[in-house]
Amino acid sequence: xxxxxxxxxxxxxxxxxxxxxxxxxxxxxxxxxxxxxxxxxxxxxxxxxxxxxxxxxxxxxxxxxxxxxxxxxxxxxxxxxxxxxxxxxxxxxxxxxxxxxxxxxxxxxxxxxxxxxxxxxxxxxxxxxxxxxxxxxxxxxxxxxxxxxxxxxxxxxxxxxxxxxxxxxxxxxxxxxxxxxxxxxxxxxxxxxxxxxxxxxxxxxxxxxxxxxxxxxxxxxxxxxxxxxxxxxxxxxxxxxxxxxxxxxxxxxxxxxxxxxxxxxxxxxxxxxxxxxxxxxxxxxxxxxxxxxxxxxxxxxxxxxxxxxxxxxxxxxxxxxxxxxxxxxxxxxxxxxxxxxxxxxxxxxxxxxxxxxxxxxxxxxxxxxxxxxxxxxxxxxxxxxxxxxxxxxxxxxxxxxxxxxxxxxxxxxxxxxxxxxxxxxxxxxxxxxxxxxxx
Amino acid sequence: xxxxxxxxxxxxxxxxxxxxxxxxxxxxxxxxxxxxxxxxxxxxxxxxxxxxxxxxxxxxxxxxxxxxxxxxxxxxxxxxxxxxxxxxxxxxxxxxxxxxxxxxxxxxxxxxxxxxxxxxxxxxxxxxxxxxxxxxxxxxxxxxxxxxxxx
Numbered sequence: 001x002x003x004x005x006x007x008x009x010x011x012x013x014x015x016x017x018x019x020x021x022x023x024x025x026x027x028x029x030x031x032x033x034x035x036x037x038x039x040x041x042x043x044x045x046x047x048x049x050x051x052x053x054x055x056x057x058x059x060x061x062x063x064x065x066x067x068x069x070x071x072x073x074x075x076x077x078x079x080x081x082x083x084x085x086x087x088x089x090x091x092x093x094x095x096x097x098x099x100x101x102x103x104x105x106x107x108x109x110x111x112x113x114x115x116x117x118x119x120x121x122x123x124x125x126x127x128x129x130x131x132x133x134x135x136x137x138x139x140x141x142x143x144x145x146x147x148x149x150x151x152x153x154x155x156x157x158x159x160x161x162x163x164x165x166x167x168x169x170x171x172x173x174x175x176x177x178x179x180x181x182x183x184x185x186x187x188x189x190x191x192x193x194x195x196x197x198x199x200x201x202x203x204x205x206x207x208x209x210x211x212x213x214x215x216x217x218x219x220x221x222x223x224x225x226x227x228x229x230x231x232x233x234x235x236x237x238x239x240x241x242x243x244x245x246x247x248x249x250x251x252x253x254x255x256x257x258x259x260x261x262x263x264x265x266x267x268x269x270x271x272x273x274x275x276x277x278x279x280x281x282x283x284x285x286x287x288x289x290x291x292x293x294x295x296x297x298x299x300x301x302x303x304x305x306x307x308x309x310x311x312x313x314x315x316x317x318x319x320x321x322x323x324x325x326x327x328x329x330x331x332x333x334x335x336x337x338x339x340x341x342x343x344x345x346x347x348x349x350x351x352x353x354x355x356x357x358x359x360x361x362x363x364x365x366x367x368x369x370x371x372x373x374x375x376x377x378x379x380x381x382x383x384x385x386x387x388x389x390x391x392x393x394x395x396x397x398x399x400x401x402x403x404x405x406x407x408x409x410x411x412x413x414x415x416x417x418x419x420x421x422x423x424x425x426x427x428x429x430x431x432x433x434x435x436x437x438x439x
Numbered sequence: 440x441x442x443x444x445x446x447x448x449x450x451x452x453x454x455x456x457x458x459x460x461x462x463x464x465x466x467x468x469x470x471x472x473x474x475x476x477x478x479x480x481x482x483x484x485x486x487x488x489x490x491x492x493x494x495x496x497x498x499x500x501x502x503x504x505x506x507x508x509x510x511x512x513x514x515x516x517x518x519x520x521x522x523x524x525x526x527x528x529x530x531x532x533x534x535x536x537x538x539x540x541x542x543x544x545x546x547x548x549x550x551x552x553x554x555x556x557x558x559x560x561x562x563x564x565x566x567x568x569x570x571x572x573x574x575x576x577x578x579x580x581x582x583x584x585x586x587x588x589x590x
Contacts, residue, residue, distance in 0.1 A: 008473060019480045023487060072502060073495045076510045089488040096484035100477050119476045127550070128477075149510035157532050164539040171546040178553035237511050242495035246488060318589035321535075325587045329542065330578075333571060336549065340556055344564040347557055 003121045003187040006107060010115055017110070018119050022099040027065075030252040034061040037306045044310035065245075073241040078148030087146055088239065088246035091139025095253040098132035101125035102260045103187045105270045105290040117270075117291065118187060125186035126178070129261050130171055133216060136250060137163050140235050143247070147238035155234030158224055158317065165324040166215035166222075169208055172332035176205035176339055177265050190269030199266035204335045206266045208328055210304070213258040215324060217251065220309035224317055259301035263294060267301075270294040534586055545574045 010018075035050065035058060042049025050057035075084060105117035122128060137160050144156015178184060180201065181192035199206040215222040226234035236247045263269060270290030271277065277285060284293075315323075345356045552559070552567050559566075581587060 004473070007476075010476075015476045015479060019476065019483050022480060023483050069491075069494050069498050070500075071495075072500045074503070074507050077508045078510045085492065088492055089485070092488045093481065093484045096487075097477065097481055100480050119480060120473055122473060147510070149512070151511060157528060161532055161535045164543075165535060168539065168542040168546060171543070172549070175546070175549045175553045178550060179556050182554055182557065184550060184554060232511060241499050242491050246491060321589045322587070325538075326582065333575070337568065337571060340553075340564055340567060343556060344561050348561060 003103075003116050003118070004123075004185075006114060006116050007118065007121050011113065014110060014113055014115060015119070022119060023096060025099060026096055026253040026256070027249060029256045030249050031061040031065060033252050033255065033302060034064065036302070037309070040303070040306045041310045044307075068245045069242050071241045073243065074238075076148060076238050079238065080146040080148065083142050083146035084238075085243075087139050087143035088243045088250075089139075090142060091136055091250040092246045092253070094132040094135040094139075095250045095257060098129045098257045098261075101128045101186050102257075102264060103190055103269055104294055105288065106286065108287055116187070121185055121187040124184050126174060126184045126189070126261075126265075129186075129257065130167070130174075133170075133254065133257070134164075134167060136254060139247075139250065143239065144235040147235075149238050151232045152235045152237045155226065155231045155237065158231075159218055159235055162218065162222065162224060162320070162324075163216055165321060166212040166328075169212040169324060169328035169332060170216055172329065172336065173205045173208040173212065174265060175332075175336050176202045179336075179339055179343060186264050186269075190264055190271065193268045193271065197266065197268040197271075202266070202339070204331065208332050208335075209262060209266065212324075212328060213262060214305065214308060215320070217254045217258055217305075219255065219305055221312035221315050222320055223309075223314060224320060255302065255305055256298065259298045259305070260294075262301055263297040267297045273297075531589065538581065538586070541574065541577065545571075 038060070039049045039057070050060040053059045053063045075081065100119040101122055103116070103118040103121070107114060107116055109115070140159045140163070141156050144152040144154075144159070147153070177189060177198055180198060181189045183189060183192070214220075218224075218226065231237075236244055239247060270293055272284045272290070272293050276293075283289075341360075342356065345359075548570065549567070552563060556563055556567075
């Protein structure tokens with residue numbers, strides 16, 4: 001039986017069990033990620049990290065989760081109350097819904113019922129995840145707008161522009177995977193990676209996906225919507241108590257979702273990694289074992305998130321948008337054209353591989369020739385930035401200004417050769433002591 | 440050889456492709472029935488979110504004062520907003536939103552092509568080249584006019 005047929009047979013109680021488990025994954029992973037992130041970043045910065053609550057600080061996130069509901073909820077008087085109330089709910093629901101199409105494992109038996117570790121295997125599974133991550137933007141924009149305050153509005157706008165820009169790069173990087181797997185269903189994409197995982201077959205797609213998944217979730221070094229040095233807290237500045245907790249939950253759940261989606265698309269999903277898959281005639285690829293490999297790969301990607309946050313400084317907004325629109329989008333479009341072309345020509349019986357290579361080489365030469373004809377305006381545009389743009393009669397020093405050396409230091413450094421440490425015998429005053437001058 | 444390829448492609452583009460296999464519709468009991476678990480998950484998630492948001496004011500303290508309920512502005516009097524929920528928005532954001540729609544639709548059209556690329560063969564390849572080139576012109580225009588620059 002196929003995955004879809006197995007899932008269609010699920011009785012209602014099994015669907016309910018799966019839904020409740022999926023609902024629990026989000027908060028549990030968030031609580032785990034809070035302590036994991038704080039500990040790892042602390043070690044990278046040579047600090048102990050949280051170590052007061054529970055053994056080795058492990059209960060810190062549970063303490064946080066208990067604390068949040070007991071905090072006072074403050075609604076600013078300028079807020080649009082209905083939308084202000086709706087925004088956190090709108091933000092958190094799509095992040096939970098995205099779990100529904102993630103394949104956690106192959107066929108297993110739960111209480112004697114044969115099923116697959118996945119809620120639904122839709123023929124448009126990948127689109128469901130993309131749709132959910134797009135819907136989450138509504139929560140962010142509405143939160144920023146409804147707060148009736150300057151900083152949340154700016155943070156919400158920035159965040160929306162950022163998420164939709166990187167959504168495009170993310171969506172285009174997936175096209176390569178679909179070309180190879182012939183399916184949008186997440187279960188089929190994992191099955192198609194039996195002969196080789198896509199992260200090395202489609203390296204450019206994988207790299208673009210990794211970059212855009214960090215931009216998509218507003219994480220460092222792309223955490224511009226929450227740039228605390230510019231925007232206080234971003235779109236959730238005016239939120240407190242459980243409403244803030246909902247945004248927090250949505251952000252971390254989205255991180256888990258994009259990591260799980262990356263695992264599904266590029267890292268072979270729930271399949272065991274290479275040396276382990278050889279043990280015992282593929283025994284470790286059956287039953288409940290694959291959940292372990294799936295979670296392991298997800299953890300690896302979540303560690304990458306923390307690693308980036310611990311090492312990289314935040315980007316400037318214009319640099320960030322330039323990376324998204326002028327680098328990631330054209331590179332993914334060209335890459336799609338290249339792999340679509342290679343696949344189409346390879347399937348033609350009367351065209352050989354050498355002909356493809358010659359044709360590709362000619363096309364590349366033409367491209368390089370065209371690129372050389374385009375005048376290079378970039379350098380001049382960069383120079384304009386160096387000119388101090390003050391205007392309005394402010395004194396601007398000339399660009400070729402040579403700063404003169406401070407005279408005092410020069411005289412001291414020249415005099416250094418001649419100077420000798422004064423040898424003052426005890427109890428005897430020299431010529432430049434104050435008591436001599438006072439005479 | 441290039442010319443043979445080109446004429447090949449043109450010929451393929453001119454005649455309707457006969458050998459395209461129809462894409463098989465997904466086999467399942469009923470189309471909408473397979474979405475039922477998502478609806479269940481949606482209901483559970485919505486219940487969880489609404490319950491959590493309502494829990495805050497129920498168990499948390501309520502000690503309001505005027506300074507607390509003012510909009511945050513680093514301790515000074517907040518600058519007045521023209522309309523409730525903020526005023527004007529920089530036009531660059533609208534441009535980004537329009538570009539997003541353009542490219543999102545391009546992306547959505549690329550997905551069906553990618554699913555059935557092998558069945559469509561060279562005909563599909565030429566068609567998708569033309570499609571990407573069409574959007575590419577708009578993209579080059581926006582780039583050239585500085586629509587992608589942020590200052």
